[in-house]
Amino acid sequence: xxxxxxxxxxxxxxxxxxxxxxxxxxxxxxxxxxxxxxxxxxxxxxxxxxxxxxxxxxxxxxxxxxxxxxxxxxxxxxxxxxxxxxxxxxxxxxxxxxxxxxxxxxxxxxxxxxxxxxxxxxxxxxxxxxxxxxxxxxxxxxxxxxxxxxxxxxxxxxxxxxxxxxxxxxxxxxxxxxxxxxxxxxxxxxxxxxxxxx
Amino acid sequence: xxxxxxxxxxxxxxxxxxxxxxxxxxxxxxxxxxxxxxxxxxxxxxxxxxxxxxxxxxxxxxxxxxxxxxxxxxxxxxxxxxxxxxxxxxxxxxxxxxxxxxxxxxxxxxxxxxxxxxxxxxxxxxxxxxxxxxxxxxxxxxxxxxxxxxxxxxxxxxxxxxxxxxxxxxxxxxxxxxxxxxxxxxxxxxxxxxxxxx
Ligand SMILES: [Zn+2]
Ligand SMILES: [Zn+2]
Numbered sequence: 001x002x003x004x005x006x007x008x009x010x011x012x013x014x015x016x017x018x019x020x021x022x023x024x025x026x027x028x029x030x031x032x033x034x035x036x037x038x039x040x041x042x043x044x045x046x047x048x049x050x051x052x053x054x055x056x057x058x059x060x061x062x063x064x065x066x067x068x069x070x071x072x073x074x075x076x077x078x079x080x081x082x083x084x085x086x087x088x089x090x091x092x093x094x095x096x097x098x099x100x101x102x103x104x105x106x107x108x109x110x111x112x113x114x115x116x117x118x119x120x121x122x123x124x125x126x127x128x129x130x131x132x133x134x135x136x137x138x139x140x141x142x143x144x145x146x147x148x149x150x151x152x153x154x155x156x157x158x159x160x161x162x163x164x165x166x167x168x169x170x171x172x173x174x175x176x177x178x179x180x181x182x183x184x185x186x187x188x189x190x191x192x193x194x195x196x197x198x
Numbered sequence: 199x200x201x202x203x204x205x206x207x208x209x210x211x212x213x214x215x216x217x218x219x220x221x222x223x224x225x226x227x228x229x230x231x232x233x234x235x236x237x238x239x240x241x242x243x244x245x246x247x248x249x250x251x252x253x254x255x256x257x258x259x260x261x262x263x264x265x266x267x268x269x270x271x272x273x274x275x276x277x278x279x280x281x282x283x284x285x286x287x288x289x290x291x292x293x294x295x296x297x298x299x300x301x302x303x304x305x306x307x308x309x310x311x312x313x314x315x316x317x318x319x320x321x322x323x324x325x326x327x328x329x330x331x332x333x334x335x336x337x338x339x340x341x342x343x344x345x346x347x348x349x350x351x352x353x354x355x356x357x358x359x360x361x362x363x364x365x366x367x368x369x370x371x372x373x374x375x376x377x378x379x380x381x382x383x384x385x386x387x388x389x390x391x392x393x394x395x396x
Contacts, residue, residue, distance in 0.1 A: 005269075011249050028217050044209070045244075049240070051231070052235055052240045
């Protein structure tokens with residue numbers, strides 16, 4: 001055991017599993033945490049335990065929530081007839097940061113992918129179709145990445161909705177091959193304003 | 199609050215303070231943790247709490263320890279008369295991974311730096327001088343980075359030891375301006391074998 005103490009070694013192993021961290025940066029991060037025991041390590045342990053205890057998926061839209069229904073689904077003023085369909089919660093956050101969308105969301109949890117074995121059932125698409133009826137939806141905005149899987153998913157959803165509502169998609173500003181969560185607020189905002197019928 | 203739930207937002211803020219993580223990678227890391235609640239989030243919260251509860255500094259050498267004295271200082275066979283002086287625990291780990299050093303360590307906790315206000319007292323140098331007597335030390339190996347501060351610190355320690363013991367330093371293989379923790383095992387091992395009297 002190069003890292004000496006079993007607890008430290010275990011923590012480094014776990015940290016190295018985070019996206020963007022390898023073994024070396026995990027070691028640096030853990031030493032930094034130990035140096036900042038009172039202001040970083042212990043508060044982080046507590047915050048993780050709390051998130052693990054309280055956070056679940058909104059039963060309606062798939063957003064993170066501490067109750068059955070997330071704050072966005074629960075807010076009456078967000079029920080304006082628009083639903084913005086995103087791939088994951090990071091994309092929902094990116095949309096919220098741009099502050100140009102006043103409706104609700106539907107978090108797919110991925111895109112259709114034969115490779116990953118992800119079909120419509122895995123992606124909360126049946127739940128989206130249900131919401132069209134129950135929430136008096138007038139427009140579904142597809143805010144999916146300009147990737148092949150993203151566009152395949154967009155077309156699948158548009159077909160499934162079968163002209164029951166207006167279906168639009170973010171257009172201008174999303175770079176080809178780009179992922180939504182990488183875009184700046186201005187680009188997202190321009191893409192939303194210039195959305196086109198699909 | 200773009201990130202919706204207070205606990206999630208707080209965790210992202212804390213994660214963004216880790217070296218190598220910015221706000222975006224912290225958001226990705228937290229979403230990944232929430233997806234892997236059972237196998238990553240909860241075990242990591244537990245590992246952090248345990249490390250925070252049990253890990254402290256070895257009173258003898260400054261290494262991480264769960265008792266007053268670390269396993270290396272406590273191991274009789276490591277008391278071979280050699281002490282390897284390193285800047286921080288990451289460098290001690292790098293030395294241990296190279297598996298070519300059988301003695302004990304002394305972790306300075308930094309290098310002398312007028313800029314950062316780090317003097318000999320802050321760097322455990324008085325404790326090193328004490329150990330020369332009590333541990334029957336015959337050789338002090340200075341394994342400090344080939345930076346200006348590292349070399350200033352090496353010369354300061356060599357002067358302070360005043361020919362009471364043999365003082366050597368890692369030489370061949372440490373690139374100019376390089377930091378120890380970035381080197382591969384072979385380079386460290388070559389540098390140790392080719393150490394020269396200071
Ligand atoms: Zn919701
Ligand atoms: Zn020790």
